[in-house]
Each structure stands twice: as structure tokens, then as C-alpha cells.
Amino acid sequence: MDLSALQYALPALLTLVTGPHLLYLIFGVALGMVFGVLPAIGGLAGIALVLPFLFGMDPGPALAMMIGLAAVPATSDTFSSVLIGVPGGAGSAATVIDGFPMSKRGEAARALTAAFFSSLIGGLFGAFVLSFAFVVATPILMAIGFSEQLMLIILALTLVGMLTGRNLAKGLASCCLGLLIGSIGAATATGEQRFAFGTIYLMDGIPLVVVALGAFALPEIMDVLRKRQFIAGDAPLGHGWLQGFRDVIDNIWLVLRCSGVGAVMGMLPGMGGGVVGWVAYAHAVQTAKDKSQFGKGDVRGVIGPESANNAKDGGDLIPTLFLGVPSNGTMALFLVGLTVIGLQPGRAMVTQHQDIVYLIIWSLAIANILGTVISILLARPIAKVTAIPFMLVAPFILVAIFFSAYQSKSDWGDIISLLVVGVVGLFMKRFGWSRAGLLIGLVMSRNLEAALYRTAQVYGLELFLRPLALVILGIAALMLFVTIRAKTRVSSEGDASPELSMPTVNLQFGFLLVLIAFVVAVALDVSDNTFLAKVFPLSVAGLALIFLTIAGIGMVRRSKAPGLIFDADLSDDPETDGSKPLLPFMALMAALPLSIALLGFWLGSVVYMFLFLWLVARKSVLYSAINTALLGLFFYVMVDLINARFAPGLLQQLVDLPYPLG
Template structure:
């Protein structure tokens, strides 16, 4: 295995393969920087070009794009408060507040370095477990996937910021919006109000842009200032890298968990991102600054964001079950190249060199993407100093186009505006918006897996071992956050009493 890995490294380092890897990485950066596009769009751009290519060159180009798009999407998340893709949603919670404090370069430096480390750890774990992961993936059925969705929903309470009622209400509102449209289980349309546009539901790009982007743009224009409240950038890219090194155990833990969750088909980047953010916040001793510009709120999600791509390749290669939209398109590219035969053949026999080439390309692309992003971040961070009256019109055009491209229907723009108004009202009254997005993202998978579990196993699925373990973990997340919060309040009261005496 190690000898084959060394041979695959020599193949990956061939100048021609490095050139195509760079092309894919460049496309990934461009796609990632534009809000609302994501890896699926990037793959769609490259797929027509891989037909007839040398398999290893084609793999290098596709993996370059797939790995780097989740690095480039950090730019809009930090600088604009706009999720660059579904896997960078949690980064805005602390990345954007840091940019408003003039610390954009620091946040970007930490994010890019953690993305590189997470991507490399994901590739290493993929190499280590791909040969033995088959029984793990086979043990996960619809009951386990439903419980993972419930585990993601448990983050609603953690992210409520001391307002559990508002957080739950926002989460349920997101769940309701998430089930608008056709219910595949019963073949009926729900909550469409006889509007043809709503038959397919509201796209996630429209939801994320409206909920987070438009309210920020409105506030910038109303206050007539730049994104940064200061007129001078503080911190630097190197200070962000030092922050990541100082929190090295957080980087390692988030990367390992992100890879493990990426193995589970159907979980998606949104769940991983929010779960890691909630876990980071809950397990941090001093967490009062989370949501207001805590660098750990950037380090945790960004470490897991790229690491999960390594895990998502396990079911893709072993079973042909894509772990995300990006890996689904990657599988199509492998088929075009004539190299894909999902199953044991990908880790034993003729498919092994291709698999190892994918792993090396994943690691090399993360290094290349990080180097390019770090070199650009110093200049790009200056966008946070541009006055709103000059920056906002340009951003609104980009966001409107990004919303429209979701389904290329004029209803996308109307939905973008309506959700933007709702998001702005929530921001003004102090309601957390993150729980609403979590509820929206998890509504359909939770409903689908629950229906499958009940139809296949009735209520017996509740006794499955993994279901019980995930349920216990969910209860720990829900009640543990309350316990930690009560302890913190008690500690603050005791400190205040000690100060008075």
C-alpha cells in the first residue's frame, strides 16, 4: 500500500498533472469567492473538459477544484457576512464580526491555514481508513442518518445565545420553510399557496443570501460606513496563523470529527459546519465572545470544512454513494474518464492507483489553494475598508445574480428579497438567524430518513445501537449546553459577590 502510495505521489507530481491541478484550483478559487455557487457549479464547469483527458490529469483537475472551492468560499463569509457555500455558513458567525473590527486579515489567515491543515488531515485519514471503512458505511441506514440530522438540529439550542425560545422559534420557522414544496413520500405539494415557483421549494443559495447577506447590506447603507468599523486594518495573516497554531488541538479535533462526519452519506457540509461550531463554542471554557468575533469560531468550522471532503470520498469511491453534491459531480467525472468502478476494486486492483492519485491531489490542492489564498488575503481584506455607498451596489448585483442562478426563475429574486426582509427584522429584534438556517437545511433529510425508518422498521429502529449512541450524544448536547450556561451564570454571580465584598 505504501509502495503504491509512493508511485501515485510521483504521478501526481508530474509537471503536466501539477498544471491541471493548478487549473482546477484556480477555477475553485474563482467559484468559491462568488457567493451562492459552490463546488457543484465548479464541477459542472470543468466536466465538459475532462472527456478524453488522461485519467490522472483529469483527476488532478477535478480534485483541485473540489478541494479549493471550500477554501475560496471563506472570502465572502468573512468579508461580507455572506455564506460562500453551504459549508461555510458557520464561519460568518465570528469571521464577519472580526472583519467589522478591522481584523479581516487575521480571520482570513487563520481560516486558510486551518483549511489547509484540515484538508491534509482529511486526506491522511482517507488513506488510513479507506481500506477498512466498508463495514462502517454499511452499518449506517436510514435510522442512523435520521439521528444524525436530529443531532444537527440540537445545535439550535447551543446557538440561541441565551435566548432559547427565540432560537427554537427560528429553528421551527426554518423547518417549515425547508418542507415547502413536493413531499416525495406522499407525492403531495405543501405550503405552495398555488404558486408554481414554490413547487420545488426555496433553494439554499436564496435562503442563505437573503437571511444573512441582504440584512448586512441594508445596515451598511443605513449607517453609511464600511464593513470595518475602524479605518485601519488590525492584525495580519501571520497573526491568524499563530492563532491557529496556538489552538492546535482544536484544529486537530475539528478536522478528525469533520472527516468522520463526512463519511456519512447525506449529512452534508452544513451539518458538519454548524455541529463543529456548536461543539467548539460549548466546549470552550470562556465563550462569551462567540458570535462577536472569537477567532476559535473561525478555526473550528474551517478546519472541519475541508477535512470533510476526505471523508465524503469514502462512500463515493467504495459504493458510488456521493457524500455531497461536489462528490456526486466528481463521480460523474470519474465515469467520463473511464476510471470509476465503485466498490472494492477502487482500493484493490486496477482502481487503486486512481484512488491514491485522488488522495494525493486532495492534499496538494489544499496546499496550493492555501498558498494562493494567503497571498491574496492581504489585499482582498482591504475590501472591508471601502465605503458602503461604493461597495454595496456592486455586492447587491452579485448577490441578485447568485440568487437568480439557483433555478434561473424570477421567483428566486422575489424570495431573496422577502427572506432578506425577514432576516433584517430578526436581526433588529435580536433573534438568532443561524437556528433558522439549520432548521431549513435539515428539514428534508430528517423527514426523508424518518419516513424510511418507520416504513422499513416501524418503531424497532429506535433500539439499534448506533441510534441509541447518537441519541445519547444529542441529549448531552441539549442539556450539556444548559448546564454549562447555568454554571457560567453562577460563576459570574459569585465573582460579582466577591468583588462587592
């Protein structure tokens, strides 16, 4: 191993801390914090914002700024995941599973500190890996062909098998549903349309982040609205800061292992960043002695995914910088930035620009430290949100979720998908179907199908002559064995005994029929396609039907299998006693897109906000008006800042209105 490149490390650090670099880095970090805090908006929007200003800039400061922007959102997006149950990005949904229950227990402070501290270690780990990996990465990556990519995806799938909820049949069915939703749109092999009905929106599939928001955020919000006055319940707030640090120290090996998982998965091709958090979470569960608290607020469920997500940033940079193959949208834009400042990614980076590489590595490390410090300073004031009456917070969160979802494709389809997934997610949560399974299936779907098809085309049965592929397959088989033997399965859907859940069994069966109908509809739609376009969705649909049928038969026979007949609303949890009926709250949720459909996003959300605060939360007109005005101003600024777009409504169709009304 040739480590002569290390001689550039120290001069690069000196450059970074002496020149104007540090100022730009701090600017990037500050901006990245803002974008990270907003749900589902992150580094991508940040880099897009600064790109025009990179022209004519020196490479050093420009890189420091971009790295600051790209690295920090993985730290700061924890705020929304932990505090309000809204995934801060598609990759951080795993943090919600235990982070939000901790907030509900009044342990928001502890969860946040643990998250930030483990993020810091993960981020530094990623930078460390990057500093060595770039010398040796290319031959390693060259060994990962299509067949190895396929095996890695299978390995990841077996790892996350832990997260399929109490009932295995329902869990696997949820995962298949995710895979099936992921196959909507143009087929990888042939470009044929599947289940798109001629709409351009569905041609590229439903965006991951919309499903993450719909499946996790909306049901959690409805749940809190129905059952609690504050997110933190009656628990006192504010303790646990030191506990959070201690948690990380106590679990330092877990942090390091998950960092390794994150860095490696970021580096390897064909995996997709969305699954990293889940794999780390699964690893945390698998290696824990006492698994009983996962899904109910185990701090290790926060530590694992958070350290992995930050370490991933270092890993992501490896294929981006040294092969010119960006691993995600943010990295793709980072590549554009490199071009603008006159750097060409690829082999020249390793041979001619080691000083630049080290500048990037140091920027990454310092950005992580700055991000953590700022986050911890901000944590105390921001955590107070869990102690504000939720009626006052909910409309803000709802509007923010619909706003974020619309930014993914800027199409009304985003809002409709969000609402549909939200309603389905609500029932999945209530009737004990694994939403984690759904999301994991969706995250893996495209990559799995592509890897299967590419491997079949290129290798066929010769796949089994590839030693590395066989080794990974062996590990996967081992993991599968461990997963099947595991007694505890993690559920984010709560507890409810079959006996107590019996009264609504017909309703639960009805929901199962809806799922079957969806599977059949997709299967029928794709059956007209060519073999290559339909083999994957049809196989998945077949599997889904098997698992759904098993669950269905169990329900008809009134089986007492754990988690099969399940209604979280009928659990013996004292919290549910005072809960309010579901339907009015669903109407309350649907009223927002309706208002947007009539008045357009800006006006519609402002009106909704005002009416919500005034009529539902029963605040004074003045209070409602002031808060609404602040929201309107915020979105007005956001549009200028991130080039965001507002969904148009009926009003905008009829009349040409000036911005921001139009």
C-alpha cells in the same frame, strides 16, 4: 485491517508531481479559487465547466484537475464570508457569525489568515482520513442504516442547540420556522405538494443558498450601510497576519477535533453538507472556557467551521468513490467526470484502482496546500475592501448576491425568495430572532423528515433494538443536557437590553404575529394532505406555535427575560447612535430586483449600479460609468465562463434582444 494498499501511495505521489498532472492540478486550483471567491458559486460550476474537455483526457490529469476544482472553493469562499458578511456557500454561513464582526473590528487580516491556515490543516486531515478510510469505510458505512442516520441527525440538532440566541423560546421558534420552510415542496414519502400553490418553483422547495444569502448577507449589508462608512469602521487595517497563524497554533486541538467532525460528517450518509460548519461552530463554542466573545468576533468561531469544511471534502469522497453514492451536487458531477474518463465508482475502486485512489488523495492534499498559499497571498490586497467607503462596495455586493441567488434555480422565484427572506431576516436580526437557528432548521429539515419516515417504515419500535442507534441517542441526550445547562448562548443578532428595547414592543409583537400567520398558513395548507405528507410539517408547526406563544405572552407581560423584548436599533451600543432609518435602505435594496424586473438582469443591474454610484454614493458621472462598465463586462464574461443565466425582465418579454441584453 489490510493496509497493503499503502504500497500504492508513493508511486502515486511521484506520478502526480512528475507528469503533466501537476499543471492540470494547478489549473483546477486556479479556477476553483475564482469560483470560490464568488458568493454561493463553487466547485459545482467549476466541474460543469471542465466536463466537456475531459473527453479523451488521461484519467490522471483529469482527476487532478477535478479535485483541484472541488477542493479549493472551501478555502477561498472564506473571503466573502469574512470580509463582506456574505456566506461564500450554503455550508459556510457559520463562518460569517464571528468572521464578519472581526472584519468590522479591523481584524480582517487575522481572521483570514486563521481561516486559511485552519482550512489547510482541515484539508490535509481530510486527505489523511481518506487514505486510510477507503480500506475500512465500506463496513462502517454499512452499519449506518436509516435508524442510525436518524439518530445522527438528532445528535446534530442537539449540538447546535447552543446557537439559538439569547432567548430560548425565540431561538427554538426560529429553528422550527427553518424546519417548516424546509418542508415546503414535494413530500418525501408521497410526492404530494405542500405550500407550493401549484408553482413549479416551490415544488422542490426554496434553495438553501437563497435563504442563506437572504437571512445573512442582505441584513448585514443593510446594517453596515446604515451604521458605518467603512466595513472596518475607524479601525486601522493590516495588522494581525501573524496573529492569525498564532491563533491556529494556540487552538490546534480545536482545529484537529473540528477536522475530525468534518471528515466524519462528510463520510456519513443522510446528513447533508450544510450542517457541518454549524456543528463545528457549536463544538468550538461548547469547548471554549470563555464563551462571551462568540458572535462578536471570536477567532475560534472562524477556525472551527473552516477546518471542518475543508476536512469534509475528504470525507465526501468516501461514499462517492467507494459506494457510487454522491454526497452532494459537486460530488454527483465528479461522478459524471469519472464515467467520462472511463472509471466506474464502487467496489472496483477499492479492489482494482488503488493507484487512482492515491492519486486522488495526493491531489486533494496538494490542492489544499496550493489553495492556501494563493489565498494568503491574495488576502492582503482583497482585505482592503473593508477600508473602501462601503457606499461604493455595496452596489457590487448587492448585484453579486442577486446574481448568485438566481444561479441556484435560474427562476424568478429565486429573486423573489431572496427578497422576502432578506426582509424577514432584517427584522429577525433587529428583533433578536436567531437566524442561525432558522438556517440550521432549514438545513436539517429534509433529512430529518426523510430519516423519521424511513426509520418508522423499516423499523418501527424495533429501532430501540439497534445498539448503535441507542449509543448515538445516548450521546445526543448527554449533549442536550449540556446545552440546556449552558449559561451563555451565542447570538449573531447583537446586544440590546429589554429596558431600552421597550419603545418598539408593539412593532416586535407585530412581527411575531406575522410569523404566527405564516405558520398557520402552512399548517392549513398541508392539512388536506395524506397522513404521511402532513405529519411532519404539522408537528413542526405545532411546536413553532408553542414557542411563538410563549414568546408572545412574555412580550404582552413586558417580561424582562434576556433577549425577549429586543431591538438592536435601540441598544446602547454607541455605533447605533448615528444610524440612519431603515426604510430608505430597504427601498434601496428592493430597487435592484425592481430594476431587473423591468430591464432584465444584465441591463437592470448595470443601470442600478450606475444610478447607485452616481446618485446615492454621489460619485462623478465618469467614475460611476467606468465602474459600471467594469461590472457589466464582468458579468458578460461570467456568463461565458460558467454558463450562468440572466433573469429576464419585462423588456425581454416585449422585445427580442441580442445577448447579453436579452
